[in-house]
Amino acid sequence: DTPTATFNRVMLKISGEALMGDQGFGLHPPTVERIAREVKSVHDMGVEICMVIGGGNIFRGLSGSAQGMERTTADYMGMMATVMNALAMQSALEAMGVFCRVISAIRMDEVAEPYIRRRAVRHLEKKRICIFAAGTGNPYFTTDTAAALRANEMACEAIFMGKNGVDGIYDKDPQKHADAKRYDSVSYDEVLTKNLKVMDASAIALARDNKLPLIVFPLDEPGGFRGILAGKGTYTRVHG
Numbered sequence: 734d735t736p737t738a739t740f741n742r743v744m745l746k747i748s749g750e751a752l753m754g755d756q757g758f759g760l761h762p763p764t765v766e767r768i769a770r771e772v773k774s775v776h777d778m779g780v781e782i783c784m785v786i787g788g789g790n791i792f793r794g795l796s797g798s799a800q801g802m803e804r805t806t807a808d809y810m811g812m813m814a815t816v817m818n819a820l821a822m823q824s825a826l827e828a829m830g831v832f833c834r835v836i837s838a839i840r841m842d843e844v845a846e847p848y849i850r851r852r853a854v855r856h857l858e859k860k861r862i863c864i865f866a867a868g869t870g871n872p873y874f875t876t877d878t879a880a881a882l883r884a885n886e887m888a889c890e891a892i893f894m895g896k897n898g899v900d901g902i903y904d905k906d907p908q909k910h911a912d913a914k915r916y917d918s919v920s921y922d923e924v925l926t927k928n929l930k931v932m933d934a935s936a937i938a939l940a941r942d943n944k945l946p947l948i949v950f951p952l953d954e955p956g957g958f959r960g961i962l963a964g965k966g967t968y969t970r971v972h973g
C-alpha cells in the first residue's frame with residue numbers, strides 16, 4: 734500500500750561520508766545498498782529523483798590544498814571522488830531494478846553521460862534516477878552548491894538533505910549542548926544570520942534566491958526519507 738507523495742520531483746543530497754559506514758574512509762557497499770533501498774522506496778511512490786553525492790569520504794580539495802597541493806587540482810580530485818560515489822550508488826540501485834543514470838559535469842563519456850539539461854529532464858520524466866556527479870564541474874565549489882544548482886535546473890520542488898545522526902537543524906550543536914532546540918521551520922535568512930551549519934553560503938544563496946525549500950532530515954532513520962515524502966517524520970524545513 735503506497736501512500737501518496739507530497740512532491741513530484743526532488744533533489745536528494747547526501748555527503749560522501751554517508752557512504753563510508755563505520756570505516757572512516759571510502760565506500761562501504763552494505764551502507765550504499767541501505768541508502769539505495771531508501772531511495773528506491775521513494776522511487777516506488779512515483780517520485781522523480783535527482784541525487785547529488787559528495788566526495789568527502791574519498792577526497793576533499795581543501796584538505797589536499799592544506800597539505801600543499803595546488804587548490805584547483807585538489808578540487809578536481811574531489812570532483813573525481815564524487816564520480817566514484819555516484820557509480821557505486823548507480824550500481825546498488827540498478828541491482829534493485831531501478832534504472833538510473835550518472836551524469837557528469839566533467840566529460841568522461843566512457844563512464845558517465847555528459848550533462849545536457851533537456852536530456853536529464855527526459856530521464857526524470859521516464860522515471861530514471863539522475864545522479865549528478867563531478868559537482869558543478871568547477872573548482873572552489875562544493876557539492877551542496879551542485880545540489881542547489883541542479884535542483885533549480887531540473888525544477889525540483891525541494892532539496893532533501895539527508896544527514897547522519899541528526900534529525901534537522903538545531904540552534905546549537907545538539908551533540909555538545911543538551912538544551913539545543915531543533916527548528917521545525919526556519920528561513921534561509923535566519924540560517925545565514927545565525928550562521929547555522931546547514932549548507933555553504935553559495936548553496937544557500939542559490940536556493941533562497943529561487944525560493945527552493947530545503948528539508949534536512951535523518952538519513953539513518955529507516956524509512957525516514959519515504960516517511961517525509963508521505964507527510965510524516967521529524968525534519969527541519971528551510972524556506973525562502
Ligand code: UDP
Nearest residue numbers: 749787788789794808811868869874875876
Ligand atoms: N568539488 C569542487 N567543485 C564542485 C563540487 C565539489 O571542486 O562543484 C570538490 C571539492 O574539492 C570538494 C570535493 O569535490 O571538497 C568533494 O565535495 P564535497 O566536499 O562537497 O563533498 P561532501 O562534503 O558532501 O562529501
